[in-house]
Amino acid sequence: MKATALATALLAVTAPFAAAFPRTYGPIPAFKDSWVSVAPGESAKTHGTDLVLKASTEKFALLGFTLPSEVTQAPNRLLNCELTLPPFNTPVAPLNITMQVAVANAWDEVPVNGDNRPGVLGEEFTFYVEDTRMPIRIDATEQCKIAAAKGTGFSLYIASPKAPYEFKSRETGMGATLVATAEVRA
Numbered sequence: 001m002k003a004t005a006l007a008t009a010l011l012a013v014t015a016p017f018a019a020a021f022p023r024t025y026g027p028i029p030a031f032k033d034s035w036v037s038v039a040p041g042e043s044a045k046t047h048g049t050d051l052v053l054k055a056s057t058e059k060f061a062l063l064g065f066t067l068p069s070e071v072t073q074a075p076n077r078l079l080n081c082e083l084t085l086p087p088f089n090t091p092v093a094p095l096n097i098t099m100q101v102a103v104a105n106a107w108d109e110v111p112v113n114g115d116n117r118p119g120v121l122g123e124e125f126t127f128y129v130e131d132t133r134m135p136i137r138i139d140a141t142e143q144c145k146i147a148a149a150k151g152t153g154f155s156l157y158i159a160s161p162k163a164p165y166e167f168k169s170r171e172t173g174m175g176a177t178l179v180a181t182a183e184v185r186a
């Protein structure tokens, strides 16, 4: 009892002076993914087990990640989140893709469709992709912070305001991944 109290007291004294250092988590693969369509006649269809994810003006890829608890316990210590999308199945000319955080993380990839899809949260982000034949590394720090402030789930829509495109889903074993870096204390 005394030893525990002493240890706790020591910890309380030393903790503020403990070194903070960046720690990287991942690559964390998406544990669920799908795409949904909002086109008339298409919105009830489900695509959770498809080998491809589709994005266009009316099709949205939806990715679901679990953030490390170390990150969500202190979202203000999140330094960086990098999302990597696989190369597009058919290369397209340089384009802007758009992303938006999904408000709910409870969706399941099997039943999710254009009718029951989760809503969106916060701003739409645009990311310019120069070469769609290479893995696409996207700074998703702001989106991660929005999600981390709410819990461990991070769900993200990927869309395309112009050219339609497709990329591999997690079912291929080569789907989207996330790397998170947070400041932790020794």
Ligand SMILES: *[C@@H]1O[C@H](CO)[C@@H](O)[C@H](O)[C@H]1NC(C)=O
Binding pocket: 094, 095, 096, 126, 128
């Ligand atoms: C991407 O978006 C930027 C900023 O809105 C714009 O200036 C640029 O022309 C766009 N590029 C393409 C290829 O659409």
